[in-house]
Amino acid sequence: MRLSNLSFRYGRRDPWVLSGVRLAFDPGDVVEVVGPNGTGKSTLLRLLAGLLRPVKGAIEERPGTVGYAPERFPADQPFTVAAYLRHMADIRRVNPARIGEWTERLGMDHLLGRRLPELSKGSAHKVGLVQALVCEPGLLILDEPFAGLDAATRAELPRIIGEVSARGGIVVVSDHQGGLRTFPAIRRHEVRDGSVRDLPAEAVSAHAPVSGAATPTDTPTHDAPPAEAATRHAPAAEVAAGNAPADDAGDSAPVTVLEVAVAAPKAAELADRLRAEGHAVRVTREAAR
Amino acid sequence: MIALVRFRIAGYVRSHRALQPLIGLLPLLAILYAAPVPAGQEIGATADSAGILIPVFAWAARGLLDSEPDEQRMISITAAGRREIISGILAVYAFDLGLAAIAEAALLARLSSGPSPVVLLTGVCLHFLAVTAGVALGALTSRPILPSPAVSSLVLIFGYLAMLLLSASGARWLTVPVLTWMKDGHHGVLLDNLPGLAAWSLLWPVVGLAAYAWLRRTRP
Numbered sequence: 001m002r003l004s005n006l007s008f009r010y011g012r013r014d015p016w017v018l019s020g021v022r023l024a025f026d027p028g029d030v031v032e033v034v035g036p037n038g039t040g041k042s043t044l045l046r047l048l049a050g051l052l053r054p055v056k057g058a059i060e061e062r063p064g065t066v067g068y069a070p071e072r073f074p075a076d077q078p079f080t081v082a083a084y085l086r087h088m089a090d091i092r093r094v095n096p097a098r099i100g101e102w103t104e105r106l107g108m109d110h111l112l113g114r115r116l117p118e119l120s121k122g123s124a125h126k127v128g129l130v131q132a133l134v135c136e137p138g139l140l141i142l143d144e145p146f147a148g149l150d151a152a153t154r155a156e157l158p159r160i161i162g163e164v165s166a167r168g169g170i171v172v173v174s175d176h177q178g179g180l181r182t183f184p185a186i187r188r189h190e191v192r193d194g195s196v197r198d199l200p201a202e203a204v205s206a207h208a209p210v211s212g213a214a215t216p217t218d219t220p221t222h223d224a225p226p227a228e229a230a231t232r233h234a235p236a237a238e239v240a241a242g243n244a245p246a247d248d249a250g251d252s253a254p255v256t257v258l259e260v261a262v263a264a265p266k267a268a269e270l271a272d273r274l275r276a277e278g279h280a281v282r283v284t285r286e287a288a289r
Numbered sequence: 290m291i292a293l294v295r296f297r298i299a300g301y302v303r304s305h306r307a308l309q310p311l312i313g314l315l316p317l318l319a320i321l322y323a324a325p326v327p328a329g330q331e332i333g334a335t336a337d338s339a340g341i342l343i344p345v346f347a348w349a350a351r352g353l354l355d356s357e358p359d360e361q362r363m364i365s366i367t368a369a370g371r372r373e374i375i376s377g378i379l380a381v382y383a384f385d386l387g388l389a390a391i392a393e394a395a396l397l398a399r400l401s402s403g404p405s406p407v408v409l410l411t412g413v414c415l416h417f418l419a420v421t422a423g424v425a426l427g428a429l430t431s432r433p434i435l436p437s438p439a440v441s442s443l444v445l446i447f448g449y450l451a452m453l454l455l456s457a458s459g460a461r462w463l464t465v466p467v468l469t470w471m472k473d474g475h476h477g478v479l480l481d482n483l484p485g486l487a488a489w490s491l492l493w494p495v496v497g498l499a500a501y502a503w504l505r506r507t508r509p
Contacts, residue, residue, distance in 0.1 A: 050370070051363050051509045068367040074358035078303035087299070090292035091368045131364060141367075 001025045001048075001139065001170060006057035008040075008047060017043045019194040021057070027168040030161055032180055034199065035191035041174045042071065042143055044191055048172055049141045063138025063170065071143040071174075073128030075116045081127055082112040085134070092135040102130045105160075106153055122148035133160065140164050140171045146179035158183050259284075293369050293376035298384060301353045307384070310349035314388055317341060322399040331400055331408040336474030338392050339415035340467040343423045344449045349388060350381040350427025351445060359432070363509055374505050378498065381424050389416040411480065415470060418490040422452070422465045425497030433508040434501065465490050 006021040017040040025031065033041050046052045047059065049068045077084065085103070089096045103109050106126045111119065116127065125148050132140060140161070146154055158180055161171050173180060180186055188199040262270050271281045301307050321341065326334040354377050357365075366373045393412050397404050426448050428434075435441040455464040466489055473479035473486070 046363070046509070049363075049367050051366055053507055066367045068364060070360040070363060072360060074360040074364075076358055077300060077361060078305075079300070087292070087296040088364075088368065091296060091365070093292075128364075135368070 001062050002060045003048075004057050004060065006047065006054045006059065008043060008052065008055050016194050018047070018191070018196070021196045023189070023196060025170045025172075027170065028165045030165050030171045030180070030183060030186045031173070032183075032186055032188045033172060033174045033191060033196075034176075034188060039191045040194070041191050044196065045141050045143050045172060045174055048139070065135050065138045067132035067135055067137030067140045069125075069128040069132040069142050069145060071147070073124040075119055075124040075127075077116050080113055080115050081108070081119070084116055084127065085112075085130060088131040089134055094134050094136075098134050099130065102133055105156065106130060107150070120148075122150060122153075125149060126153060129157075133164075136167070136169075137164065138169050140169055142171070142173045142175075144174055144176060146175060146177035154179055290369065290372045290376050290379070293365060293373065294380045294383065296365075297353065297357065297377060297380040301356045301380075301384065304356055306352050306356050307349075309352055310345050310388060313345040313348060314342065314391065317345065318392060318395045322395055325399050325401045326396070328402045330475070331402075331404070332411055332477070332479050333471070333475035335396055335408065335412040335415055336470040336479060338396055338412075339419035340471050342389070342392055342416075343419050343426070343452070343465075343467065344445065346385045346388060346420050346423025347426035347430070347445055347449065348423075349385055350424045351430050351441065352427075353377075353381050353384055354428060354431035354433075362433070366509055374502055378424065378428065378501075381427065382420065385420040385423055386417075389420050392416060407480065411483070414483065414487060418465070418470075418487060421491060421494040422467075425494035425501070426452075428501040429497055431501075434504055462489070463493075465493050 001024070003021050003023040006018060006023075007016055008018045009016045021044075033044060035041050043052065045068075047054060048062075049066050050059075050062060051068070079087065081103075082099075085099045086096050089099055100109075103112060106129060108123065108126045108130070111123055111126075114123075116124065119127065125145075129142075129145060132142070142161075145157060149157065154177075161173070161180070161183070164171050189196050190199050260270075267283070271283065274281045318338075321334070321338060362373070365376075369376060393416060396412060397409075400408075426445060430441045430445040430448070432441070435444060452464045452467055455461055456466045456468040461469065466486060469482075469486060470479065470490075473482050479486070
């Protein structure tokens, strides 16, 4: 897929959101789009998905099957999860049996009978992911896919992205959560001031906001100063959430040592959870009383 | 595409927003048919019904197209491509034809004499033309085209009023000739003029729907 000199603005009197963008994606590419809020990341994703038309330039050779998971899943719809996903499978002409595979994998079988408006943000987000994945997309667009997800799904999502890539699909992700920071062979592009530029891999760790790694569902207590954590390239919440378990990172992966301060009654539970996820945990200082 | 049509109608009906057009339809039918339709006035009555129900059809069309959240519409576009627009129009047509069938049934039930095939076919034809006009008006006032609910509602109401006023004026060729349906129906000349009127009545809604499809290219 190629973006040839692509420019976009929402109206004739509006400023250009993107200008003269040239990008090329090969089958199997996994691309992370980064940049400050409001710079045009979601606009770029919508252009890639074919939802917006370039004002100038063109997007060529877009894969035929596009999966799109928006930043906010539209949960205000009068369906149960099962009924909604069945409708989506019918629209995609996909065997409805495939829905079960994905709901099981994302740990949401128990939600199938629930009505969409009753879902929590994270659960609704999973429905958005399933509808995008069920069609085996040749182009998978994920807008902030890690937001609100539980630890298990945060750990599973990079594997799923890897599988789409291995099948030859192109995956484009906008992510402020740092969920793909350890993903191998990922390409990163920064959207800023209307242009899109390549980022070297090592630049991204410092780029992703440390506070953004924490989510309401999986935030352990951590007192590490942001600057220090950024220098070490791994915020506490990300490791606690199991985003980079040892078996994924491989034996030769570099190890980051984090200091995590946690309320005394929760320390044992947190340590057990981290150990269960494959991290080495050592208690260095216990509460004085 | 049929699956997407089914999904959109199911979403509209399950959300109970489908009841809103009935608030307009049922009182209008009650007023129109408070007294039985006298013999010889059947064609005029069916023309009145078709002309008066256009805003109800437009309201239902706009409501159905707007019932799904914007992000869901984008998901549907990635799933179905540009067929999403056609599926929306088909869903609206199907729902509006259901409303038209209710109106037709009410009319037939209040005829003093038994309905002749000519009355029946004229009613179907005029209500189809009214539905087409309503679908076009509703689509052009839907959220992707007019994001402000207030502006959209006003354009729908004044669009219908403009249709009535223009069709009563010398410039009636500029719009759907709603008042000409009614006038010809009550003067007994509608059947003679129907082929020409039908073509004329379809012209502007087809232009409107083409404009809707063209505008939607840049308004997902």
